[in-house]
Amino acid sequence: MPYALFYQDAKLSKAYPTEADVWTLARKSGLVVDAISEEKSAPRPVLDNDYEIRPCQLEPNEDPAKNKADADREARLEPRLN
Template sequence: MAYALFYQDAKLSKAYPTEADVWKLARKSGLVVDATSDDEKASPRPVLDNDYEIRPCQLDPDEDPAKNKADADREARLEPKLSS
């Protein structure tokens, strides 16, 4: 089963092997915010901003989720790191 980022019914990302891979992409893209409820004030949980969703998806023809993940991991390693 492959997963992707969606807004309403539009698939916004490539397909990835796991839901965790798409969460990583969404976090890197600034689409994840911390939300709290009255019961969770001490530990906020991450949620997607603006009604984005991560859900199972159909693969496009010739799409390879493992290759998409490898490409994203390689790009992340090549990006310059900003010092704080």
């Protein structure tokens, strides 16, 4: 089942093969923040501003595996800041 990033009912990202792939995209986009809860002392990552990662319907001719491969290739080409 493919997953994507949503805000309310609007699909904001391409579809990716797994939920973990969308978390990676959200982290790179600056949409993940660390939250502290009363139950756990260590911070845990959450999506900022009511964004959600959910299962999604594919657009016509959309290929989640290709979307992931394209994102991985782009990530390798981006300059890294130290």
